[in-house]
Amino acid sequence: MNYVFNTLFLEGNEILFYSYVAIIIIMIVLTIIFVKKELGKKK
């Protein structure tokens, strides 16, 4: 079904995959916080 997922799990790299996803989510959440902060300043 999906090559990335299979490759990571076949390699036994579940931790690597979940760490990667967690880092991406943290960066996106931080971005949303900063955008809200910048928009708040305008008002």
Add this chain to the structure above:
Amino acid sequence: MFKSKGIKTGYLYFYIHFIVEVVCFFYLSRVTNNSMFVWLVPFIYDGLAFVPQSLIGYVKDKYSKLNVGLIGIILLIISYLIFGLTNITVYISLVILCLGNAFLHVAGAEVTLKASGGKLSPAAIFVSGGSFGVVTGRLLARTAINPLILLLPILTLIPFTMLAETYVDKKSSTKEFNYVKEKINPALVILIAVFVVIIRGYMGYGIPTSWNKTTIQLVIFFFTMGIGKALGGILSDKFGIRKIAIASTLLAIPFLCFGDNLMIVSLIGVMFFSMTMAITLGILVSVLKKSPGLAFGLTTIGLFLGTAPIFFVKLTMVGNIIFIIVLSIVCTLLLSYVLKGVDKK
């Protein structure tokens, strides 16, 4: 042609962006020769090169003296030294390469937007350099050259970034970006712009191009994409952002849908479709005037979110065409809703 300082920074960062993508795609193509990494490495690359740009951009917006361009160059050099001289796992050099790419992208966005005087052309010219670099890097990787040779073009970036910095001073800002209707909630504008980028990101990979089989066709495809990105900004400055946004998004539909086996038809579609790149950036900078780096980073997050599904889901040809038509129409409506007409600017 080179009169304004904005255009000068655009061309300087066209070269810088070109070399950055040559270096990155040479690396990616070499590493993915190993079948285990075919999908994995590009997937990690997309996330770690695109997503951090918003955070790096935010820091650069706050600390304008921070030389993110130089940091990016240093990271690229370290990455290539690790890649070329050691046997350490590929993930180390990959992460450093991604960060180098991200820092240099933010540097390009900050300089070209601040020196532009509210015009889109400089940032569009900077962004377009990447497409030429992607294909050049992929072709170079097919040759037998030593990766360490690419340290030379990386080093040439130093004078280019230093020269570009001279066109930006304390007074430079992005206050002149006013492409969005004032009455609309800025948060909604941001959501719309990011949504359009996500769709464009998906379509960039999902466009049906069965004709694209030979090396020369691959080169023509990426060159057309690059020209389209630059034209998006240049034509928006000349004829108005709203007209170009609507025309390019709508005109792209038939050419993309019926160009699967017809190279010329498909290329016209690719060119139109690529034009929205500068337009979405212009929208985001208009609502985040004090944070051009953060605004640019939002477009790259959108690109990541748009390309990520490609690694997991594959639509059928008919499904893809329906998807392109429906979402292109939605994007056109959304862009025409948020953008001002040229006379109102």
